Amino acid sequence: MPEPVAAVPTAEMLRGLGISPGRAAGRVYRMAGPPLLPSPVPVTDPVAEVARAVLGLETVAEELAQRAAKAADPAARDILEAQAMIAADPMLRESVDEQVRAGLDAAHAIDTACAHHRQMLLSAGGYFAERASDLDDIRNRAVAAALGLPMPGVPSPGHPFILTAEDLAPADTVNLDPGVVLALVTEKGGPTSHTAILARALGLPAVVACHGATGIADGTWASVDGDTGEVGAGIGEEAAGEIQRRALAERDRLGEASGPGRTADGHPVKLLLNIGSVADLQAGVAAEGVGLFRTEFLFLDRRTAPTHEEQTSAYAAVLRAFPGAQVVLRTLDAGTDKPLPFLGLADEINPALGVRGLRVARRQPDVLDAQLDAIAEAAAASDASPWVMAPMVTTPGEAADFARRARSRGLANVGAMVEVPAAALHARRLLDEVDFLSIGTNDLSQYTFAADRQHGDLADLLDSWQPALLYLIAQCAEAGRAVGKPVGVCGEAAADPLLATVLVGLGVTSLSMSARSVPAVRDALARHSIAQCRHNAELALAARDPDEARRAVREGW
Known part of the structure; x- marks a missing residue:
């Protein structure tokens, strides 16, 4: 301790x-801080001023792309590549051009264009709103470049x-x-x-x-x-x-601890990894498999879908890294709130509540079928037995249809993600159709509390210690216990060592997280018996708010 x-x-x-x-x-x-805008200056040569503004954006896009190429962490690389794409967006450049031709100098044109696009992102909500802070950074860097100032x-x-x-x-x-x-x-x-x-x-x-x-x-x-x-x-x-x-x-x-996850009295709890590709697997991390393989990273920035061979190769690489272990592949988690160019989905007024995750299959079932075909072939060529799950499952009917598609291809372990309250409330019915549940606490928090994930003023509502969220997790765990099927957590809540004891006490059977989070979670479980974990769960559920829940459990630490 x-x-x-x-x-x-x-x-x-x-x-x-x-x-x-x-x-x-x-x-x-x-x-x-960000560069301060000087007073506007008259534009005497619009063509040269447009060129200066565009060069500022190009400089930022190139710098971000170079940083991405040097990034050792795959999550950071993916984020930077997406940010570089925003800086190079032709629509942003067109907007800057319009502002210059309306009389603004390069720095003020960049500032105004970015502010306009930022508002559009915030109005779109969901994934788009999450990109607003990226645009702020691009604005600051591009303005600095246009003014000849050092980058923030x-x-x-x-x-x-x-x-x-x-x-x-x-x-x-x-x-x-x-x-x-x-x-x-x-x-x-x-x-x-x-x-x-x-x-x-x-x-x-x-x-x-x-x-x-x-x-x-x-x-x-x-x-x-x-x-x-x-x-x-x-x-x-x-x-x-x-x-x-x-x-x-x-x-x-x-850092000296190792071995499988278990409580002080030997109750097993699988400790798994969240990854986006085989590059995310870190040497020396004693995880017991993969609890969330975000397959959509293979699809990012593509105008056409990856080929069957590309998908099969990517999935097989991860399966080979964990022979005989649990590897959970989440099918494409994308849509109007997480746009992928090749899908060609129309914009929506409220994309976070629109066509995303499994719902994309309503319009383009061939994309899901192609992915399941590749997963099945990758499985056949390895010693692993992959688990496959769908994101944004809402009803038992959706779970049944996904299970039918997966099992028809020989995939035996089929699951559903619980990210919306409807799925948590009907967890028992979902488990009539699938073999396991995986709770995505990030989205489940967002939808339960009607709070945008990027809204700083509402961060307390997205606290993983919210008793209402824990209650929904408990409902899912109880449903799994009743039918003898596993229920895991793959959201960021799983990486909190203290909260991990609560989740296990609620009945969660596995926890999936980033590689660096595994040692602390393993240690926390090893210092609590399953009875203590259940007591922690009771304390957290009885609390009125996250602070009280966290404090009550910590006092018994």
């Missing part, structure tokens, strides 16, 4: 949402530090050195923001939606608790040194 940390005297205690577990302490330094970026004080910012763009975080940056704290963002995804991938403690974080003066000694969301400013060098010493000792201890 980790050493208790003594009460730290603080000049100020800020509170946000902890989205990447762990503790850290050090001096705080703020991210450099991470400070370099010459020693390890805690990075604070209003928000962090993928281009800022992708090349962060965990040996220099001790923790991340932002004023905006939520549990599924890019900051959260990349912080977990880097293994950095992180807190988002922390109002006042950028008001902490550079050089201030501070502590960050990625579990509780607490940021202590002005704690003093001696206290910071002690917190950091204990954090490093705890990290070393966790």
